[in-house]
Amino acid sequence: MSHHDDYQTHQAKILTPSFYVLLTLTLIGFALIALRFIKGIGAVSNMNDGYPWGIWITYDVATGTAIACGGYAMAILIYIRNNMQYHPMIRSAVLTSLFGYGLAGFSVMVDVGRPWNSYNFFIPSRWQVNSAMFEVALCVMAYTTVLLIEFLPAILTTIEESKWRRMHAFLDWLEPHIKPNRAAVLSKLELVRLGAAWLRPKLNKVLIFVIVLGITLPTMHQSSLGSLVLIASTKVHPLWHTGFLPLLFLINCIYIGFSIVLIESIISSYFFKRPFEIKELSGLAKIIPALTLIWLTVVIGDLAWRGHLGTALALDFYSGFFLLEFCLVAGGSLILFNGRKRESVRWLFVSAALITIGGALYRFNVYLIGFQPGKGWHYFPSLAELMITVGIIAFEILGYQVLVKVFPVLPKLHLDLHLPYGQGRHLPEVKGSKA
Amino acid sequence: MKSPSRRKFLKMVGVGGAALAAGAVGGSAAASDGLKINNDNVAMLYDATRCVGCKACMTTCKRVNLDSGSLAYEQAEFDPDGLWDAPADLSGDTRTLIKLHKESPTKWAYVKHSCMHCQKPSCVSVCPVSAMTRDPESGIVTYDKGICIGCRYCQIACAFNIPRFQWDKALPQIVKCDMCKSTELPRIGTTGCASVCPVDAIHFGKRGDLLAEAQRRLDAEPEKYIQYIYGAQELGGLNHLTIAGFPFEKLGLPIVGDQPPAEFSEKIQHTIYKGFIAPVALYGSLCYVAIRNMKKAEQHNGTEKKGDDA
């Protein structure tokens, strides 16, 4: 299953203007994080005892991991639903997921008050299997590792084929200052290359077991993200508090995952000036409305069953947000039901964006907007708090931008490179694909 | 005895009969997986009609638990010299608080806020690392800062917003009443707040005895009290009981129902996981499907070099 022919490194400059913008945002975010560790969480955030979870948990963890579900959704489609023709798209999805999850874990470390005690997660006597958070924490850690392993082939291939250009340049630069032992360094590098060459085929053999683990783990913790707020039965608004939360969160993350793959592919084609993968995209787009339809049906059915349809239509604050979430998801799906619009990059982008925003709003509704701890409590994130989240997102995009230029991540372009982008192209002849 | 309902009657008689009380009081709780209310736990009874608002309990709580509980005196804005301890609410510095509920110049009541020591505590159910624990013997819910990771899930879960977090500290912790488990309780056999109350508005004792005592007061002066013991059944039973002359929600004690939320969420979590068999089964079957698909794709690839019909 050596598919590394499917991918290519994007050849372009790394230090672009957007690189510097993102870098600045990232640095601001990290400076504020430093402040949080010196002065306490209250110094940078508006969280309080009524709203102990703010934007960091709601966006970075609860929503961010759903947005990072592209790798999960694609893995289901490719390996379980057996659609190998999408295989070239998975590596960039895995990379986005890796960033999403890795940084969600990082945000948690910023958010929790006593991170130095986290080692307790590894002490069996402290395990608390009743806690949805225990489950989420372990799964997220495990899944991040899995994603790293899934991405490893890209790194190994690069090392194997590397001419160590940058290393040579570095050594040249060092030369006048200190005389490095060039031969020794190069022989070490050769060793690394041999190691990579040795490891890659071995890894390829067992990779499928890791990939399937990468399907099992998100299934577990994405549903557990829904279970997480089940216990706050007196606080989460009845529009969203239901025993179906785990199921709703699971379906929600899969359709967000597919939508994000669409968005990501369209955006990177646009910015990296590559042709759009219109055929694969419209194929993916066909799956999304089926999922949202199930989701919307469960939402409505559950509300009807609990007798809260009236609450949903009450047109107050909560019903407003509910209807917004509902209409965004339903509206985006409606577009995708139309076969012709599925062929248009613009409509694909619009609908995927609507569905992603609607699906993300659902998670905000459950965790923050529909959360009412009692009279007298208010929360709106502070600027510093927002900037930390923005910094983390910026870092995510920055990392993606750089890594696709270092490692073979994006789908390989074939003969039809000459097509002006926007006209689409035909499916590349992909080895190992039944197409 | 003014024609008490069967439940109240049983509660009255239920002094010695924990079993009786568990059958009657826990009528609803029993429906939820046979959860039994344990009336041998230690408990506190707060009588809002007796409380004179002297706040001796507050100052004592802070004095005896100051260091071990990482509490601190709170300065009010009007008090630049720091003469008083003036917390506005429970906080990372304050475990218990007396609040005034004033309806009119002649109608008012005090109410004490502190941990309810739930019999099926949500905070314990959600803590991922077992930093919140409930001692089954005494029923006391305690917090261990040596284990806590500071995730604040306990705050999300607690229906009474009891656990508080030290937002302004670089090394913060959760603060909540632990019935003086490591201070006054072993030292003098009662809690700090109960030991200093001048009018016996806070009474410490065995839960069964306190329920009986509460009912005795409700019956002795029915016009003075709302005929209800807050905590007898709330969320599957609380070990902090309250009786009062005002509707409880007005005093800031929310209507929460009798079902412990922890029961509900745990049931769903366990149904999904089935003791970890479900995830393993899922993994197994997914592996099977994925490997079969890979094989198929490879064969297909071998027989048909090019396939570009998709």
Ligand code: SF4
């Ligand atoms: S009142 Fe809140 S903090 Fe106290 S035991 Fe119950 S759930 Fe835990």
Ligand code: SF4
């Ligand atoms: S904040 Fe501490 S005590 Fe509360 S749930 Fe998290 S780890 Fe447990």
Ligand code: SF4
């Ligand atoms: S029981 Fe002890 S810790 Fe709890 S409020 Fe009373 S004095 Fe404070």
